[in-house]
Amino acid sequence: MKQLGFVTIISLLIFVLMIPLAFLTGVTGFIPDLILFFALTLFYYWTYDTLRMTLPIFTLLIIGHILHACGIFGWYHISPVPIQWDHITHFFGTFPFALLFFRFAEQWKTKKWFTRKNLLLLIAVFIAATGIGAVVEMSEFIGYLTLGFGDGGLQFGPGDGLPDQNIIDSIGGGWINTGWDFIYNTLGILFGMIIMIIILINKQQEVSSIL
Template sequence: MKIKNTNAGFFHRLKHDEEFQIKAFSFLIIKSLVIFLITAIIIGNKEFVYYDLVILPLVLFVFFVHRRIQMHMLVTSLLYVIFIMHAAGGVMHIAGTRLYDITFGIIKFDNIVHFLGSFVTLLIVYGLFTHYVNRKGKRFNEFYLFILLVLCSAGVGTLIEMVELIGVVFFDASEGVGNYMNNAIDLFVNLLGAIAAGIFVLRYRRRKLFKKLID
C-alpha cells in the first residue's frame, strides 16, 4: 500500500508540478548523456567523448536558467532533446549507418540538428529578452527585435562551431564533423533556423497559446 501511495504521489507531482517535471526530465537527460558518453569511450570516439563532456554541464546550466527566469517547460524540453540528438548522432547506428551520416534526400541529420538547435535557441533568447523587457517596461520595433533575435541565435551557433573547431584541432575530429564546407553549411543552416524561428515568434507571439507555451 505504501508503494502504491508513493507511486501515486510521484505521478501526481510529475503531472502537476512543473518544477518537479524539469528536475525529473533533467535527471533523465543527464542519465542518457552519461550512457552516450560511456558508449563513446568504449568505441574510442574521442570526438563525442569531448562533446558529451561539454553538453553535460550545459544541461545543468539550462536547468538553473530555467529556474531563474521560469522558461517554459516546452522550450527547455526541446533544448534537452537537441542535446540528446547531438549526443546520439555520433554513437547510434540505424541499419549500420551512423545517425550523423544519414541523409533524407539532400538534407542530413546534422542539418536537422543545427536547424532545430538554432530555432530553439532563438526561442530561449526571446524568453530572456522579454523577461528583461517586461521588467524594464520597454517596447521595441518588431523589425529590430527580429534582427536582434536572429543575430543572437546565429551568434550562439557560431560559438558552437568554435567548440567543434576545438574538437578538430585537439581530437582530430575533422573526419567526423567534416571540412570547411561542412562548417560553412552548418553556419548557413543555423541562420536559416534562426530566421525561421524569428518569423515564427513575430507572427504568433501575441497569441494566447504562444504566451502559454513559449513566452
C-alpha cells in the same frame, strides 16, 4: 517544477548512459561533448527562471544536444535520414535558442508590433542565436587546431568536410561545411522566431477576444 526536475534527471541520465555507448561503438570523440551537455543541462536548470524558460524550450534545448550526441552511432558519417545529420543537428541546435532568446526579449517589446524597438529586439534575438552557432564553429576550429581529425564537436571529422588536409586547402572543404552549418543555423533560428511571433499573435488575439 516537478516536471522540470523530471526532465532534467532524465536528460542527465541520457548523457551519462551515452558515455559507455560511445565506448561500445568506438566513437569516443563525443565523450567531451556529452560531459559538456551534462553541465549545460544543469546550467539550464539553474537559470530556468532567470532566462524565462518554459518546459518546452528547456526540453528542445536538450533534444538539440541529444541529436548531436547521437553522433556516437556514426550518424555524422552515414545519416539515418535522407538529409545529412550535420544539417539536422545545426537546424535543431539553434532553433531552441531562438525560442529562448525571443522569450527573454519579449518582456521589453511594445504592444504595437511595427515599432523601432520591436525591430531592434528581433535583430538582437537573431544575432544572439547566431552567436551560439558562431561559438560552436569556433570551438570546432580550435578543436581541430589542437586535436586534428576525429569525431565529436572538438575535432574535424565525418560530416565536417573532406578528410584530406590538402584537398581542404585546395577547394575549401572546411569552408563549405562552415557555410552549410551557418545556413542551417539561420534556418533554425528564423523558424524559431516565426513560431514565437505566431504564438504571440495568437495570444494577443485571445486577449482581444476576451476584452
